Amino acid sequence: MADKEAQTVTAGAAATTDNDKIQAMLKYDKIDYQTVELTGEIILPTEPVDKCFAHIKPQLLTDKKLLANLGYPTDGLVDNWKEVFLRKMDEMLKKYKSVRVFMDICVKCGACADKCPYYIGTGDANNMPMARQELMRKVYRRYFTVPGQLFGNWMVKGEELSLELLNMWYTYFYQCSECRRCSVFCPYGIDTAEVTMAAREILNSVGLVQKYLHQIINNAQTMGNNLGMQKNAVINALEFVESDLQEETGIDNIRIPIDEEGAEILFVTPSADFFASPHIESLYGYAKVFHQAGISWTMSTYASEGGNFGLFIHNYEHMKKINKRIWQAAKDLKVKRVVGGECGHMWRILSSYSNTMWGPFDWLDQRYPIPEHICEFTLNLLKRGALKIDKSANDEFIVTMHDSCQIARGMEMGGTEYGQFEIPRAVIRYVCDKFQDMPEDTIRERTFCCGAGQGLLGDDMLPTRVKGAIPRMQAYTAAKQAHGVNFIALICAICKAQLSKMFPTYGYPMEEVGGIHQLVGRAIVLGAKEGV
Amino acid sequence: MGGMTFLTSIAISSLFYLSVFVFLAGFIYRVSLYYSTPQPLKIPQTPQPVNVGGVVFRMAGDVLFFRSLSKGTTLLFFAGWIFHITLLVTGIRHLRYFLPMVPDVVVWFSHVAIFIGFVLLLSLVVLLIRRIVDKKVVFVSSLSDYFVLLLLICIVFTGLLMRYAPFRPDIVGIKGLMLELVNPVTAFSLLTLHPPHAPANYMFAIHIILVFILLIYFPFSKLMHMGGYFFSPTRYMVNNPRTKRYVNPWDKEPGNLTVSGEGGQNNG
Ligand code: HEM
Ligand code: SF4
Ligand code: SF4
Numbered sequence: 117m118a119d120k121e122a123q124t125v126t127a128g129a130a131a132t133t134d135n136d137k138i139q140a141m142l143k144y145d146k147i148d149y150q151t152v153e154l155t156g157e158i159i160l161p162t163e164p165v166d167k168c169f170a171h172i173k174p175q176l177l178t179d180k181k182l183l184a185n186l187g188y189p190t191d192g193l194v195d196n197w198k199e200v201f202l203r204k205m206d207e208m209l210k211k212y213k214s215v216r217v218f219m220d221i222c223v224k225c226g227a228c229a230d231k232c233p234y235y236i237g238t239g240d241a242n243n244m245p246m247a248r249q250e251l252m253r254k255v256y257r258r259y260f261t262v263p264g265q266l267f268g269n270w271m272v273k274g275e276e277l278s279l280e281l282l283n284m285w286y287t288y289f290y291q292c293s294e295c296r297r298c299s300v301f302c303p304y305g306i307d308t309a310e311v312t313m314a315a316r317e318i319l320n321s322v323g324l325v326q327k328y329l330h331q332i333i334n335n336a337q338t339m340g341n342n343l344g345m346q347k348n349a350v351i352n353a354l355e356f357v358e359s360d361l362q363e364e365t366g367i368d369n370i371r372i373p374i375d376e377e378g379a380e381i382l383f384v385t386p387s388a389d390f391f392a393s394p395h396i397e398s399l400y401g402y403a404k405v406f407h408q409a410g411i412s413w414t415m416s417t418y419a420s421e422g423g424n425f426g427l428f429i430h431n432y433e434h435m436k437k438i439n440k441r442i443w444q445a446a447k448d449l450k451v452k453r454v455v456g457g458e459c460g461h462m463w464r465i466l467s468s469y470s471n472t473m474w475g476p477f478d479w480l481d482q483r484y485p486i487p488e489h490i491c492e493f494t495l496n497l498l499k500r501g502a503l504k505i506d507k508s509a510n511d512e513f514i515v516t517m518h519d520s521c522q523i524a525r526g527m528e529m530g531g532t533e534y535g536q537f538e539i540p541r542a543v544i545r546y547v548c549d550k551f552q553d554m555p556e557d558t559i560r561e562r563t564f565c566c567g568a569g570q571g572l573l574g575d576d577m578l579p580t581r582v583k584g585a586i587p588r589m590q591a592y593t594a595a596k597q598a599h600g601v602n603f604i605a606l607i608c609a610i611c612k613a614q615l616s617k618m619f620p621t622y623g624y625p626m627e628e629v630g631g632i633h634q635l636v637g638r639a640i641v642l643g644a645k646e647g648v
Numbered sequence: 649m650g651g652m653t654f655l656t657s658i659a660i661s662s663l664f665y666l667s668v669f670v671f672l673a674g675f676i677y678r679v680s681l682y683y684s685t686p687q688p689l690k691i692p693q694t695p696q697p698v699n700v701g702g703v704v705f706r707m708a709g710d711v712l713f714f715r716s717l718s719k720g721t722t723l724l725f726f727a728g729w730i731f732h733i734t735l736l737v738t739g740i741r742h743l744r745y746f747l748p749m750v751p752d753v754v755v756w757f758s759h760v761a762i763f764i765g766f767v768l769l770l771s772l773v774v775l776l777i778r779r780i781v782d783k784k785v786v787f788v789s790s791l792s793d794y795f796v797l798l799l800l801i802c803i804v805f806t807g808l809l810m811r812y813a814p815f816r817p818d819i820v821g822i823k824g825l826m827l828e829l830v831n832p833v834t835a836f837s838l839l840t841l842h843p844p845h846a847p848a849n850y851m852f853a854i855h856i857i858l859v860f861i862l863l864i865y866f867p868f869s870k871l872m873h874m875g876g877y878f879f880s881p882t883r884y885m886v887n888n889p890r891t892k893r894y895v896n897p898w899d900k901e902p903g904n905l906t907v908s909g910e911g912g913q914n915n916g
Contacts, residue, residue, distance in 0.1 A: 163783045211898060213687035214881045220678070221876030224793055225728065226785040227721045241787045250788050263792070263868050273790035296882075299693050301720035303710065303728075304873060305882035307693065432688060432899070440905070447905045468690050468889045474903030475893045485890055525694050528887045533695040533702070561694055562719075 134279060135193040135323075141283045142324070144175045149582040151622055156594035158558070158587050160230045164241030169583070174290045175576045177327040182334045186434070189323035197322040198277045202259055204321040205252075205314075208430060209260065214310040215430075219256045221304050222246055228298035228306070233565045234291050237583030242288045245298035245308040251284055252315055286324050289315040291580050293572050294428060295521035295565035309570075313430040316571075320429065328574030332425045336438045341387040341421035350374075350420045353390040361400055365642055370407045372399075372415060375449065379414035381406070382446045384422040384466070385457025385490075386609035394630045395612050398458050401637030405494050408503050408640055413455075419445035422462040423609065427469075428570045436473045439465060443474040452481040455488045458631050460520035460608035461570065463489060468527045485531075491540045491607065492530055494636060498546045504641040507549050513603040514550040515635065516595045517541055518588065518615070519563035520608035537561075540607055543632055547639040552599040558591035568614035585618040592624075605632045653848055660856060661843040664829050667860035674867025675875060682879035686897035696887035703886050710883065724778065731771035734764050738804075745826040762811060769804045772797060792869060799862055806855040821847035 177183060180190040194200055209216050228245040230236065235243040242248065250273075257264035258274030268274065275281060294309035319325070335344035345353070351374055358372040373379060383402065389395040406413045419441040426435025446454050456466045466487050471477065477486045485492060497503050517540060529535035537560045544551055558564050567584030568577070595601040606612050606629065616629045697703050709715035714732075718725045741757050741764075744750045757764070776797045779785050809815045828834050828844035837843065846853070865871070878884060886892075893902075 164787055166787070210685065211688065213682065213685040213879060214691060216685045217682050217876050217879045217881070220682075221870065221873040221880070223870050223873050224785065224788045225717075225721075225724055226782060226788070227717055227724060229784040231720060241784075244784055244787070246788050261868065270791065271795075272792050296693060299882050301716060303714055303717040304877045305693055305710075305716060305880045307691065307882050310691065310881075432896075436899075440903075443903065443905055471889055471893045472689055472896050473899070474905060476902055487890075527690075527692065527694065527889060528696075528698050531698060531891075533697050533887060536694060 134195070134197065135191070138193050138279050138282055138324070139176075141279065142173050142176060142286055144173050144576060145171070146576075147172060147579050149579040149621075151582055152586055154589055154593040154622055156590055156597045158236060158590045160236060161239035163239075164229075164235070164244060164247075165239050166241045169238040169240035169243065169291065169580075170284075170287055172291070172577070172579050173287060174572075174574065175327040177325040177330050179331075182331060183325060185334055185338070186320075186325070186330060188320050188325050188330075191323070193282075193323045197282075200322050201277060201318060204318045205255065206260075208314040208318065209256075212310065212314060212430060214307060215314045218249065218306045218311060219253055219260075222249060222253070222306055223303075225303065228302050228308070231298050231301050232292075232308075233295065233297070233567060233584045233587045234293070234580065237567070237586040238291070238580075240291075242284065243291055245302075245306075248288055248292055248308055249306070249311050251281075251288060252311055255281070282319070282322070282324065285315055286319055286326075289319065290326055290572065290577070291584075293521070293565045293567065293569035293584060295569055296525045297521065297562065297564065300525065300561050310430075312570075313428065316429040317431050320431070326571065328576065329425055329428055329571035333434050333438070336421055336423070336425065337434065340418055340441055342423055342425070343387050345387065345420070347417045347420075350387075350390070350417045354415060357390065357396065357399060358403075361403055364400075365404075367407075367642055370403060370642070372403050373413060374415055375417055376412070376414040377449050379412045379449065379451055381411060381413040381453045381455050382419070382442075382449055382451040383413050383415055383455050383457065383490075384419055384442050384445075384462075385415075386423045386459045386462060387421045388423075388609045388613065389457060392609075392613060394616055394626075394634060395609055397634035397637065398631030399633075401631065401633030401635075401640075402457060402490060404637045404640045404642060405490075405497065405503065405633070408642060409497050414449060414451070416442075416445035416449060418448070422456055422459055422466070424462060424465045425571060427461050427465050435465065435469070439470055439473050442466070443470065443477070446480065453484050453488060454480065454486060455490055455493050457490050458607040458609065458612075458633060460522035460526075460610060462609075464522040464526040489529055489539070490633065491543050492535075494633070495530075495539055495543050495546070498543065505547055505639045506641050507547060507639055509638045510548040510635055513548060513635070514552060514599060514601045515544055515548045515603045515605050516552050516554050516592065516599075516601045517544060517559070517605045517632075518554075518566065518592075518611060519559055519561075520606065520611050521563060521565050521569060523607060524563045525561055540605075540632055544605055544635060547635050552595055552601050554591040554595045554601075558587065564588045564591065566608075566611040566614040567618065569610055573610055573613060581614060582618065582621060585614065585622075588615075589618065589622050603628050603630060603635075605630060605635060607632050653845070654843070656848065656853055657843040657846040658838070658841070660825075660846045660853065661829060661834070661838055663857065663860045665835055665838070667863040671863040671866055675872075678867055678872055679875040679879075682876060687881050687885075688896040688898065690885050690887075690889040690894045691881050692885040692887045693882040694887065696882075696885070698887045700886055703884065707878070707883055711877065723774075727771050727774040727778065730767060731775060734768035734771065737764050738768060738807075745823050746830055748827060762808075765804065765808050765811075769801065769808065772801045772804060776801065796865070796869065796871065799858060799865070803855065803858045803862065806851055806858065810849075810851050810855065815849070815851040817849035817852040818847040821845070822852065 183190040254275035264274040292312045299307040389399045424438045564587040568581045
């Protein structure tokens with residue numbers, strides 16, 4: 117009796133702590149997703165609706181060991197969270213020019229509002245990019261600006277820290293795939309992705325850590341790959357692919373070399389390429405290209421992952437630590453070049469950030485780009501006529517290409533500002549006869565996210581993913597209606613995972629999704645070697 | 649000097665110095681903050697040119713022609729651009745009050761001045777209506793967003809009124825006042841309570857006091873987009889991270905990769 121009483125008392129008392137309250141607010145519920153009819157037209161919401169998509173909460177990470185590994189609080193929301201929050205935010209403002217400037221200069225013109233795939237998909241007002249930024253700017257104005265402190269909140273719409281605000285942050289900063297589409301249309305290039313990344317790290321610092329994304333960061337740091345595979349599992353997987361490849365082609369010296377010291381090239385690619393479908397088809401493609409080019413290459417068990425989810429939050433240390441494996445492997449394996457496979461965010465870090473974090477790479481062969489994208493590599497061979505191609509192998513396809521956000525809006529390829537649009541398309545044209553682009557405002561720098569980038573790929577995020585994919589699905593439908601397109605070529609592991617799930621969800625066959633090197637692999641005529 | 653004139657004169661003069669000081673100090677402080685905050689990584693947003701010349705050209709397109717804005721929104725682009733360009737012309741025209749010798753451009757603009765003024769007013773009204781009608785913009789707008797537009801409308805409106813008979817001020821007197829005010833020595837004459845004489849005209853007093861308010865408000869507000877744009881990393885950074893190592897100001901050390909053997913295990 118007394119025991120029972122004591123229990124209710126503690127339970128009652130416990131429910132009043134901030135942590136209990138926020139845990140209740142952020143409780144994950146499995147919610148059914150809803151698709152829309154595919155008409156080929158991207159329909160903008162007529163009017164934004166406040167919080168109509170607020171019920172989608174990604175799962176929180178509760179594993180104390182992982183949290184401790186990552187350096188985040190282990191018991192949920194910390195007691196002095198307001199203090200920690202503001203301290204972290206201050207740090208973000210001081211460490212990132214992007215965050216500082218973007219907090220100040222938005223004129224709230226709304227040019228970005230209806231450019232976000234999640235706003236288009238959900239119609240939720242808080243998914244308009246400037247409204248997403250406002251979630252942080254409210255706090256910024258209240259605590260970090262003179263008018264906010266002087267005139268209070270009514271003048272500038274400032275906001276006190278509260279649990280409700282945390283709830284909004286956790287909800288809407290995980291309905292942004294950091295795709296940077298908004299930044300294309302903003303007169304000042306305000307990049308909501310930078311704000312989202314900072315916000316996520318602030319949430320982490322107070323103890324609200326999203327599960328999917330951070331579990332993977334931990335795997336990559338400790339095991340070297342996102343899936344958390346041990347070294348021999350990696351070897352088994354790759355050996356399995358190799359024997360499959362030999363069987364399929366009937367050529368017994370086609371290989372997937374592992375940890376071979378002194379190879380010319382270290383090749384890194386997302387570990388999803390080892391098993392997932394359609395990813396694995398591209399792995400066959402890469403192996404065929406290297407084989408046919410006659411250049412020695414190797415994969416690494418130490419750097420068995422190209423992806424780096426450290427990008428998705430403003431935590432430089434995580435990203436740097438994961439990135440190190442690749443360059444360490446390159447050094448240890450004494451390679452001369454590093455080539456990266458098909459993946460968007462991986463390529464952005466590899467090409468844009470590696471040089472800052474682990475460069476200068478003066479110990480690698482300077483005649484080639486460091487690192488080199490597999491499309492740059494393949495196109496170069498194709499142009500030199502070093503690969504024999506039989507386009508008819510792809511005759512059944514009318515191909516279109518989805519520009520992955522992080523590549524298309526990320527950086528140059530081939531040394532020109534348009535290379536990242538042109539080079540992948542050029543590769544496709546070399547290996548397929550029929551290529552058709554999707555509508556202009558859905559490709560190149562205006563490309564729409566697949567709907568699951570930057571940490572939204574977990575199953576808990578399915579309702580958001582299904583909505584975020586709408587613009588891309590409509591654009592694909594438009595190309596289908598106009599040109600009979602029946603294959604979407606991708607250069608990103610996340611896009612592949614998302615679209616191969618979304619296509620069946622929206623009623624298209626999964627086989628219409630694949631990688632560019634899947635097409636290359638099909639068209640290469642093996643064995644017939646002519647002047648490399 | 650009569651009592652009322654003395655009060656107006658001293659108010660205008662002291663507000664002039666106060667607002668110019670706040671504006672300059674605030675603007676410089678904020679811009680130096682943008683300048684000195686480190687940017688750890690290269691985040692240009694494509695298609696960003698791969699050399700400095702190209703980037704300057706692209707940024708000029710943004711500043712002069714609102715290139716990025718023109719990609720997405722027609723009404724806002726036109727209204728916004730016309731507002732800024734007419735504001736610029738109006739600003740240039742106001743130079744005639746501050747320069748002893750009036751440059752030719754300024755004189756030339758006087759043919760179209762009244763037209764420009766009305767277009768400026770109209771574009772501001774369009775922007776204000778848009779801010780009231782467009783539900784997306786309403787959702788994020790605060791009092792301060794309406795305030796700036798209203799303030800600018802009042803400034804332009806009072807300015808235009810002064811071109812008409814009952815409100816027409818003593819232009820020569822104003823120019824005299826302004827020329828005196830921009831001379832720093834005048835600041836000290838304030839201490840001896842000998843302010844430069846301001847022409848008695850209520851419309852002029854309202855107009856110029858509103859401008860002082862704008863100047864004071866400027867550095868604390870979103871109007872800092874004027875200076876901030878030039879520090880927007882997606883726009884000013886050159887797109888060449890592979891060929892030129894970008895140094896993170898708070899992580900300057902070149903990567904230290906010693907051969908560990910760790911990464912090169914044989915699968916023997
Ligand atoms: C380098 C100079 C400047 C550039 C490149 C620039 C650019 C822009 C752009 C692209 C916009 C968004 C579109 C629009 O709403 O018109 C904007 C908005 C605005 N600008 Fe500027 N601007 C500059 C200087 C100024 C100055 C000096 C003022 C006023 C004193 C000003 C006042 C405003 C206002 C009030 C808005 C918001 C309009 C609204 O509420 O819809 N700008 N500016
Ligand atoms: S980065 Fe992409 S997902 Fe995020 S607000 Fe901008 S457009 Fe939306
Ligand atoms: S387009 Fe840029 S300035 Fe305009 S509301 Fe969006 S983020 Fe703000």
